[in-house]
Amino acid sequence: MDTILQVRHIGKAFEHNQVLRDVSLELDEGRVLVVVGPSGCGKSTLLRCINGLEQIDSGEILLRGEVISGQRKNLHLVRQKIGMVFQSYDLFPHMRVMDNLLLGPVKALGRPKEEVRAEAERMLARVGLADKAGVYPRTLSGGQRQRVALVRAMLMQPEILLLDEITAALDPEMVSEVLNVVLDLARDGMTMVIVTHEMRFAEAVADEVVFLEDGCVVERNPPEVFFHRPETERAKRFLQSFDYAPRRRAAQPGANTAEEQSAP
Amino acid sequence: MAPALTGAFFVRGWTMDWSYIAAHVPDFLGGAWVTLSYGLIGVACSAVLGLLCSLVRVFRVPVLRALVRAYVELSRNTPLLVQLFFLYAGLPRVGVKLSAGACAVVGLTFLGGGYMAEAFRSGLEAVDRSQREAGECIGLTPLQTVRYVVLPQAFATAAPALFANMIFLIKETSMLSVVAIMDLMNVADTLRTGGGRTIEVLSMLVVAYVVILLPVSLLATFAERRMRFAGFGRQHTV
Ligand SMILES: Nc1ncnc2c1ncn2[C@@H]1O[C@H](COP(=O)(O)OP(=O)(O)OP(=O)(O)O)[C@@H](O)[C@H]1O
Ligand SMILES: [Mg+2]
Numbered sequence: 001m002d003t004i005l006q007v008r009h010i011g012k013a014f015e016h017n018q019v020l021r022d023v024s025l026e027l028d029e030g031r032v033l034v035v036v037g038p039s040g041c042g043k044s045t046l047l048r049c050i051n052g053l054e055q056i057d058s059g060e061i062l063l064r065g066e067v068i069s070g071q072r073k074n075l076h077l078v079r080q081k082i083g084m085v086f087q088s089y090d091l092f093p094h095m096r097v098m099d100n101l102l103l104g105p106v107k108a109l110g111r112p113k114e115e116v117r118a119e120a121e122r123m124l125a126r127v128g129l130a131d132k133a134g135v136y137p138r139t140l141s142g143g144q145r146q147r148v149a150l151v152r153a154m155l156m157q158p159e160i161l162l163l164d165e166i167t168a169a170l171d172p173e174m175v176s177e178v179l180n181v182v183l184d185l186a187r188d189g190m191t192m193v194i195v196t197h198e199m200r201f202a203e204a205v206a207d208e209v210v211f212l213e214d215g216c217v218v219e220r221n222p223p224e225v226f227f228h229r230p231e232t233e234r235a236k237r238f239l240q241s242f243d244y245a246p247r248r249r250a251a252q253p254g255a256n257t258a259e260e261q262s263a264p
Numbered sequence: 265m266a267p268a269l270t271g272a273f274f275v276r277g278w279t280m281d282w283s284y285i286a287a288h289v290p291d292f293l294g295g296a297w298v299t300l301s302y303g304l305i306g307v308a309c310s311a312v313l314g315l316l317c318s319l320v321r322v323f324r325v326p327v328l329r330a331l332v333r334a335y336v337e338l339s340r341n342t343p344l345l346v347q348l349f350f351l352y353a354g355l356p357r358v359g360v361k362l363s364a365g366a367c368a369v370v371g372l373t374f375l376g377g378g379y380m381a382e383a384f385r386s387g388l389e390a391v392d393r394s395q396r397e398a399g400e401c402i403g404l405t406p407l408q409t410v411r412y413v414v415l416p417q418a419f420a421t422a423a424p425a426l427f428a429n430m431i432f433l434i435k436e437t438s439m440l441s442v443v444a445i446m447d448l449m450n451v452a453d454t455l456r457t458g459g460g461r462t463i464e465v466l467s468m469l470v471v472a473y474v475v476i477l478l479p480v481s482l483l484a485t486f487a488e489r490r491m492r493f494a495g496f497g498r499q500h501t502v
Contacts, residue, residue, distance in 0.1 A: 051401065053401075075400070076400065076403050076404060076405045076406075076408075077403070079400060079401060079403045080402075080403030083401070083402075084401045086394070086397075086398075088394060090394050090395060090397070091398075092398070092399075092412075092413055092417075093417065094417050094420065103399075103402065103404070103412055103413075104402030104403055104404065107408055107412060108402060108403035108404050108405075108408065109403065153402070156402055156403055
């Protein structure tokens with residue numbers, strides 16, 4: 001399997017705040033890497049460094065074996081291969097949904113409009129938004145906007161997709177409609193780096209989990225290990241902070257057997 | 265017309281001389297044409313200059329940024345009359361001789377550019393930084409991002425200020441008589457000081473300006489409303 005992304009010993013500081021100290025990652029084609037860690041540990045910064053929204057101070061980043069970090073010119077050519085979706089969707093409010101989708105492929109890649117339009121319609125239908133091509137983003141719900149943002153990124157046919165807490169701003173009932181789209185992409189073999197606080201989703205989608213703390217990779221394991229038998233104390237403590245519900249249920253007789261059965 | 269009736273509104277039997285007015289309509293039409301052409305050329309040039317200046321400021325282009333800053337303050341804090349005198353009477357002393365028309369256009373652009381720059385800047389700054397990042401994340405170049413993502417949104421925000429500047433600049437053409445441009449103001453002045461009937465001349469002047477500017481004002485209100493309510497997804501416009 002081909003390695004798509006290599007992150008080698010990168011460091012990044014904002015003024016005196018050393019956000020990333022020494023982070024290394026590798027990602028093979030078709031695999032999904034989930035990055036978790038406490039708030040402020042540098043997850044967003046890591047993703048932003050990968051697609052050049054932030055310049056790294058040390059180390060290097062390679063896409064299909066080519067160094068992409070450190071250059072400032074032609075960053076747009078790199079970004080055409082790296083899709084990114086943020087928590088805040090950032091659709092273009094002055095354009096209808098279809099124009100949001102066409103802009104990148106037509107203007108950045110120079111693809112024929114009609115061809116892209118047909119593809120966009122197919123993908124909108126696939127995420128359940130076939131009837132929304134002609135409306136403005138403002139008229140959509142958060143979950144719908146985020147699905148449009150995903151389609152917008154996917155239409156660039158990126159080699160790799162970076163997702164930064166894309167459900168964090170959504171009402172709970174809209175989270176699953178967005179995560180289902182991501183699961184779907186994963187099944188189709190899309191290579192992704194996903195930052196999320198949805199641990200159950202993380203477990204379902206990940207091929208590998210990286211736990212980031214204090215700007216370093218503390219633990220790196222397959223999800224079944226990381227979520228059930230974490231090797232480091234810090235990961236254990238981090239996972240326990242998500243544990244309120246199971247512990248309370250454990251107080252009720254018989255409730256915890258189901259929890260344990262779900263573990264492999 | 266009824267001179268007696270009109271005259272009844274004024275003291276000492278004064279009457280509006282309608283035949284004088286009729287005879288001088290062509291003069292005012294000529295003046296209006298000059299006013300409108302210089303006004304619109306000035307608006308167009310200063311919009312371009314202002315846009316460039318605001319981009320320099322918002323994107324923090326080194327060196328140019330300081331120059332733009334100085335220019336904006338200079339243009340906004342000196343009267344057009346002084347700027348025109350400088351171009352018309354000052355520059356020839358250092359060997360730069362501009363025609364009256366060139367002085368007029370350069371002067372209006374110099375004045376308007378500063379105001380337009382500020383209007384565009386407020387519009388550009390109102391566009392969230394994340395919009396720029398979103399544009400660049402789908403592989404657009406920085407320039408494409410500005411063109412397709414940032415500017416359309418900035419225009420909508422800046423529209424009221426831009427239209428206000430447009431009206432302001434067209435009115436400022438009344439200063440152009442000092443460089444011997446035969447605009448409305450100059451036409452009126454020439455008639456009046458040449459022994460014409462003052463009230464008739466001034467009334468025609470007022471009417472001429474209103475006729476020119478009222479459509480622009482109405483257009484401004486209309487466009488502003490459209491920009492504010494259309495593009496951004498109110499259901500009734502879809
Ligand atoms: N542009 C910036 N300028 C200065 N400091 C920044 C900037 N961006 C991030 N930081 C700092 O870097 C640190 C890591 O931020 P980052 O957004 O990467 O964390 P995170 O892991 O994504 O957190 P969260 O889970 O809350 O999203 C924080 O301390 C933050 O204040
Ligand atoms: Mg973050």
